[in-house]
Each structure stands twice: as structure tokens, then as C-alpha cells.
Amino acid sequence: MQHVDYYELLGVDENATAGEIRSAYRALAKVMHPDAGGTAGTFRLLREAYETLSDPQLRAYYDSEGDEEEAEEPAPAPVRRVARKIVRDDPNYVPAQAEIPAETIPWWHTVTSTRAVMSPPIRPEPPVLAAAVAAWVILLLALVLVAPPVPLLVIWLLAMAASGAVLVKSVRRHLDVRTANRAFLARFGVKQIFGAPGVGTDHRAERLTANLLATYLTRLPAARIFHGIAEPGSVFADVDHAVLCGRRLVLIESKMWLPGHYDVDEDGEVWRNDHPFRGGTIQLADQIAEFRALWPDLEVRGVLLLYPSRPGDITTDQTGAVIPPMVPGDFVREIGAWLAADPVTVDKKAFTEVLAQLAH
Numbered sequence: 001m002q003h004v005d006y007y008e009l010l011g012v013d014e015n016a017t018a019g020e021i022r023s024a025y026r027a028l029a030k031v032m033h034p035d036a037g038g039t040a041g042t043f044r045l046l047r048e049a050y051e052t053l054s055d056p057q058l059r060a061y062y063d064s065e066g067d068e069e070e071a072e073e074p075a076p077a078p079v080r081r082v083a084r085k086i087v088r089d090d091p092n093y094v095p096a097q098a099e100i101p102a103e104t105i106p107w108w109h110t111v112t113s114t115r116a117v118m119s120p121p122i123r124p125e126p127p128v129l130a131a132a133v134a135a136w137v138i139l140l141l142a143l144v145l146v147a148p149p150v151p152l153l154v155i156w157l158l159a160m161a162a163s164g165a166v167l168v169k170s171v172r173r174h175l176d177v178r179t180a181n182r183a184f185l186a187r188f189g190v191k192q193i194f195g196a197p198g199v200g201t202d203h204r205a206e207r208l209t210a211n212l213l214a215t216y217l218t219r220l221p222a223a224r225i226f227h228g229i230a231e232p233g234s235v236f237a238d239v240d241h242a243v244l245c246g247r248r249l250v251l252i253e254s255k256m257w258l259p260g261h262y263d264v265d266e267d268g269e270v271w272r273n274d275h276p277f278r279g280g281t282i283q284l285a286d287q288i289a290e291f292r293a294l295w296p297d298l299e300v301r302g303v304l305l306l307y308p309s310r311p312g313d314i315t316t317d318q319t320g321a322v323i324p325p326m327v328p329g330d331f332v333r334e335i336g337a338w339l340a341a342d343p344v345t346v347d348k349k350a351f352t353e354v355l356a357q358l359a360h
Contacts, residue, residue: 014063029047058259091201095208095308111221118184205305208328209305249300250303259310261317288323
């Protein structure tokens, strides 16, 4: 397999057009597919040849590695081509961390507060408290000024006792909530990041996303970032990241894939350069329904965050995708704006529920 030339395998010339390469691939795929009697290995090589030569950037890279083998005397025609380098992921490549100017982030300067607030609020319910105070004061003044007869005095005192009980209950509720908030703050403080991304080369994309979230989304005072969320009933880090802000939650899957143009169809299948992508799959498309059922009170969405696995650019098409693929800049601008609808409210119930799913 090391000496197979992609052009020879497809039976096309080096100057073949994209249409000629596509037609050659389709014709060969019909006879080389395992269902038609071909072998899985040969068909996989055919697909690799097509994916490389149908991508202008990968084709240019492939051609640059295809200089003919030098010989002391010219080789007889046809000249045998030496093996070309097959374009694959570079396990040592780490793309540069995204630098997104604040002036290109529409929501950045709309966030003016630097402090989060707890929900429910720590103040007592104003209408209930005001009504109880007003009723108690009116009854007290009327008692002093009117001096009603004994039968009416008993009723008067009962009314005062009832309004006083409402007042005491409201104040007690206020104190209970304030105590609970103090305990909550004492335990979690203003911490915004929980968990940590994985280590090793398999988790490069997760670490890039962790840095991205820490750099940009912590701008939102209420943002709570989680690394490694378990599915219901699981103890493993099934989802790479989650960001909660108010009652909105985004679940994120991070991937490092070959440069190219990506989109995800309505069935959750990934496409690269307008044909099915076999270089990786996503899990979030199947998981999102489970999390929406687990947290019915939250607005939950999912995102596939992509980074190139070797030098080159990634572009995406989010149109109609259940789990839209995004690059870092689009993610910060669009998902950040979605979360910034309520940038300061920490919903204690939602936070506690999501934290409970953090894999340990």
C-alpha cells in the first residue's frame, strides 16, 4: 500500500479536474465496495485517495510530496511514480489559541456588571411583606384610636395576630434564604470553572476549548463552566464541556479534524467537503435528547467545536444542524451572545443539578 499512487488508483491524470476525479471515484466505488466483492482495505484506500484529491488544499500538499525519484538514467515510459505522503492527522500539531478581538464580539461590552446574583433572590417578597406590615400597623393604630368594645376587640386582636404571623413568616423566609445563600457562597464562592480537561494527545482539543472558555466566557459573571459531564446513569466524562448561564446551558464536544469544510445533517452525520466524513464521529447528537429530558426546566443546546489537526483552515456550515459545527471565533460570538441574555443570574437549582453530573 505504501507505493500506491492516488492518481493511478483512480485512473486519472495529474491535471484531472474535480469532476473527473469524482466520476472516476464513483465508477470504481461500485466495483471496489466490499458489498460488490471488494475488500475493506482497498475500498478504504480508494476513499482516502478521493478525499485527498477532491480537497484543493490536501491535493496541493499531496502533490508537493510527489517529486519523482531521481535516477542516473531516465526511466522508460511510463515513469513509475514514487509513493506520495498520505495526508493524516499530525499527532504533534497544536493549533494556535484563538485570539478574538473584543470589538468583534457583539455582546462583550453589553456586560457591565462584574458580580453574579443568586436566584431565588435573598430579599423577602415585597408585596407580601408590605401588605403584612401595612395591615398590622393599621390595626394597631385603629386599636389605640378607636378603643372598640370587648367583642370587637377580640376580633381585632385575632386580625392583628394573623397579620403579625404573615409578617414573621415572611421575615423568617428571608432569613432562611439569606442563610442558604451564605452557605452556597461559602462552599462555591465566585468560582466559575469546575473539573478539568483530559491530558495527553487525545485531549488536545479539550484543552484548547478549556482555554477558550476561561478566556472569553468568564466575562459573564454568572457563567459556570464544567469540564467532563456524565450522561444520566454514567460515571464517565461523556460530554467534554458544559456552560451554564442563567437557565441556558450549552453542551460542547471538542474535536481536532483535518482542515476542510464541515457540516452536520439533521441525522447527526458529519460531512466534510460535501461528502460523508469517515475520520470521526460525534456523540452529542444522540446525547442531547437525554440531557433535555434530565433538565426540562433548562434551555439546552449542543455545539461541535472544531480545530485543525494539521496546518490549514476549518470552515463550517451551521444551517439546519441539530448540533452545529463551529470554529472558536463563531462560538464565542454566537454562543456567547446566547448566554449573555442573562449574564448575572446564577440559578442555584440548575447549578447544583449540573454540578451533580460532573464526572469524578
